[in-house]
Amino acid sequence: MTVPMIELRGLSKRFGRSYDAAERMSRAVARRFGARLTDDTVRAVDGVDLSVMRGEVVGLAGESGCGKSTLGRMVAGIMPPSAGQILWNGQDVATLPPDRAKEVRLKVQMIFQDPYASLNPRLRVAEIVGEAPRVHGLIANGGFDEYVDQQLRQAGLDPAYKRRYPHQFSGGQRQRIGIARALAVQPEFLVCDEAVAALDVSIQAQILNLFMELRRTLNLTYLFISHDLGVVEHLSDRVLIMYLGRIVESAATDQVFSHANHPYTQALLAQVPRIEARKRRFTTIKGEIPSPLSPPAGCHFHPRCPHAFERCTIEAPVLREIAPGHRSACHLNDQG
Amino acid sequence: MTATIEVRNLRTHFFTRDGVVKAVDDVSFSVASGEVLGLVGESGSGKSVTGFSIMGLVDPPGRITGGSILYQGKDLAGLSERTLRMLRGNRIAMIFQDPMVTLNPVLRIDTQMIEAVRAHAPVSHSQARTQARDALGMVGIPSPEERLSAYPHQFSGGMRQRVAIAIALLHNPDLLIADEPTTALDVTIQAQILAEVQNLAARNGTALIWITHDLSVIAGLADRIAVMYAGRIVEAGESEAVLDRPLHPYTAGLIGSVPSRNRRGEALRQIPGTTPSLLRLPPGCAFRTRCARTDAMCEQEPPPAEPLPGRMARCFHPLLPVPA
Numbered sequence: 051m052t053v054p055m056i057e058l059r060g061l062s063k064r065f066g067r068s069y070d071a072a073e074r075m076s077r078a079v080a081r082r083f084g085a086r087l088t089d090d091t092v093r094a095v096d097g098v099d100l101s102v103m104r105g106e107v108v109g110l111a112g113e114s115g116c117g118k119s120t121l122g123r124m125v126a127g128i129m130p131p132s133a134g135q136i137l138w139n140g141q142d143v144a145t146l147p148p149d150r151a152k153e154v155r156l157k158v159q160m161i162f163q164d165p166y167a168s169l170n171p172r173l174r175v176a177e178i179v180g181e182a183p184r185v186h187g188l189i190a191n192g193g194f195d196e197y198v199d200q201q202l203r204q205a206g207l208d209p210a211y212k213r214r215y216p217h218q219f220s221g222g223q224r225q226r227i228g229i230a231r232a233l234a235v236q237p238e239f240l241v242c243d244e245a246v247a248a249l250d251v252s253i254q255a256q257i258l259n260l261f262m263e264l265r266r267t268l269n270l271t272y273l274f275i276s277h278d279l280g281v282v283e284h285l286s287d288r289v290l291i292m293y294l295g296r297i298v299e300s301a302a303t304d305q306v307f308s309h310a311n312h313p314y315t316q317a318l319l320a321q322v323p324r325i326e327a328r329k330r331r332f333t334t335i336k337g338e339i340p341s342p343l344s345p346p347a348g349c350h351f352h353p354r355c356p357h358a359f360e361r362c363t364i365e366a367p368v369l370r371e372i373a374p375g376h377r378s379a380c381h382l383n384d385q386g
Numbered sequence: 387m388t389a390t391i392e393v394r395n396l397r398t399h400f401f402t403r404d405g406v407v408k409a410v411d412d413v414s415f416s417v418a419s420g421e422v423l424g425l426v427g428e429s430g431s432g433k434s435v436t437g438f439s440i441m442g443l444v445d446p447p448g449r450i451t452g453g454s455i456l457y458q459g460k461d462l463a464g465l466s467e468r469t470l471r472m473l474r475g476n477r478i479a480m481i482f483q484d485p486m487v488t489l490n491p492v493l494r495i496d497t498q499m500i501e502a503v504r505a506h507a508p509v510s511h512s513q514a515r516t517q518a519r520d521a522l523g524m525v526g527i528p529s530p531e532e533r534l535s536a537y538p539h540q541f542s543g544g545m546r547q548r549v550a551i552a553i554a555l556l557h558n559p560d561l562l563i564a565d566e567p568t569t570a571l572d573v574t575i576q577a578q579i580l581a582e583v584q585n586l587a588a589r590n591g592t593a594l595i596w597i598t599h600d601l602s603v604i605a606g607l608a609d610r611i612a613v614m615y616a617g618r619i620v621e622a623g624e625s626e627a628v629l630d631r632p633l634h635p636y637t638a639g640l641i642g643s644v645p646s647r648n649r650r651g652e653a654l655r656q657i658p659g660t661t662p663s664l665l666r667l668p669p670g671c672a673f674r675t676r677c678a679r680t681d682a683m684c685e686q687e688p689p690p691a692e693p694l695p696g697r698m699a700r701c702f703h704p705l706l707p708v709p710a
Contacts, residue, residue: 113572113573113574113575114543114572220660221429223660250428250429250599250661251428251599251600251601251640251643251644252639252640252643252656252657253428253660254643255642255654255655255656255657256656258654259653259656262651262653263653277572277573278645279573280602280645280646281645283645283650284646284650284651284654285645285651303650317574318573318574321573321574321576321577322573322602323576323577323580323600323602323603323605323606324602324605324606324646325601325602325605325629325641325644326605326646327602327605327606328605328606328625328626328629332577332578332580332581332584332606332607335574335577338542338544338545338575339572339574
């Protein structure tokens with residue numbers, strides 16, 4: 051069995067606030083008198099296990115607030131986890147010596163959603179793309195211009211524009227600059243967080259094609275985060291569905307789209323507008339996504355689930371294998 | 387029968403320092419009662435400005451420079467601002483992409499809704515409040531009575547959009563213009579909103595103009611589709627026909643770019659290049675710099691033609707089915 055390129059073990063992220071002395075005291079008094087206080091903690095990501103093999107494209111889908119971006123940021127190393135481990139080729143990144151940890155950080159790069167906000171408006175394109183590889187000594191002496199030109203060409207940009215500033219480019223071109231910047235440090239793993247969500251349909255197709263081409267030419271591995279199931283289906287080998295901080299289903303792409311097991315996945319798929327579905331009645335799942343500050347007990351989806359029964363309100367279902375390579379977290383699978 | 391809204395040769399131009407931007411240039415369409423028109427286009431195609439023009443919401447340096455907008459046969463351009471105010475929010479309503487365009491963040495929902503009711507109907511405060519509560523219930527807001535006294539920031543994005551829709555529907559408008567109202571929402575919430583709007587439009591016989599870049603949403607919602615590119619409608623027809631057999635190469639390119647239309651893992655069929663700036667449109671067909679079928683003829687302006695019965699396309703080389 052080969053070692054996964056990235057492996058997450060029980061990875062969690064909690065966002066909370068700290069209380070000052072007066073608050074702590076008053077909360078302690080209130081508890082003494084029997085008040086049931088909850089901490090204002092959001093479990094953005096709650097005990098996620100995941101492994102990604104070299105060369106794989108894993109799609110991560112879910113609605114706003116499900117924790118998919120937080121998960122992506124932890125994988126990319128720009129946000130520390132609250133609990134759990136991230137393993138890079140079998141080694142825990144938290145225990146690596148500093149110089150080795152720096153190497154690993156370069157190997158994992160991130161592409162952001164907003165091509166307007168993720169580029170420094172005061173830097174020229176050549177500086178945006180060339181700064182990191184120069185600092186990390188990836189460019190031979192005197193080879194700066196040539197290196198930057200090559201990175202820009204690789205992302206489908208004309209190197210003649212490298213003296214320009216980000217505001218002089220369209221949204222699609224800016225996203226290409228973001229891709230060139232990420233690729234300039236020669237990563238092996240890309241975390242794409244809604245990387246095409248802000249783009250027009252025709253430009254989105256161009257950028258998706260670029261991602262697929264880069265995968266072939268550079269042998270890249272992707273964690274592709276998107277709320278757009280059409281995009282995820284098109285690009286991914288394997289798909290994960292998240293709901294309120296937990297992965298509820300994971301399987302090969304075909305399997306998820308043809309034999310979704312979890313009621314949430316099924317509902318989500320039923321509601322995706324498809325160009326093939328003409329003049330139809332739109333159906334709905336009842337209710338809204340609950341606040342992650344106070345998620346429902348047991349299975350987070352039970353208040354909206356048409357099949358929920360008593361156990362779902364008490365016990366959180368475990369993500370377990372229901373068929374080879376297909377995992378789902380639903381109590382219904384335990385009933386014969 | 388007169389259409390609820392008929393737009394004829396509408397031109398809305400913006401007179402900027404850098405030149406004239408022809409945001410809407412010779413646009414014509416009509417929508418009948420109970421009908422849903424999908425107005426499709428990418429950023430800068432002029433689809434939103436078309437909506438604003440009908441609502442009379444075009445601000446300087448923009449100006450409607452030509453054409454007419456007929457609401458039940460009456461030209462809106464000839465009406466006074468006072469008469470227009472009586473129509474707007476009453477007979478003609480609009481939902482925006484961002485519900486906070488509709489909602490005032492410092493006023494409670496009841497204050498805003500009661501004001502909207504009483505602006506157009508001679509009812510008492512308490513009657514207006516009842517009407518507002520019923521409208522909230524109708525768009526699927528749980529416990530509307532309590533929610534009336536909340537402020538907009540106490541609602542989630544999906545709920546805010548529902549409130550905006552409830553306000554738009556308060557007076558059972560004859561025409562509803564929806565400008566990408568579900569683009570910022572999650573799939574499950576989008577489906578809920580689409581279901582509400584679809585039901586309400588069908589029940590009240592509202593004419594609906596749904597503005598979007600998302601062909602998949604339009605496929606499920608619209609009776610007819612008009613595709614805009616660089617300020618013009620380049621193709622129009624029945625939804626099914628346009629989506630199955632597009633005539634204009636741009637429409638075909640857009641449909642081809644949708645991931646579900648392509649085989650998984652294969653390169654998506656993409657339209658080369660980017661939308662040209664409206665300040666520097668190539669003469670002739672605006673799409674010709676990105677089009678595979680272009681030739682010398684396309685340097686002329688293609689007039690609206692009817693290559694197939696009931697189908698409009700502005701193209702010298704439409705994708706006609708090859709006779710067998």
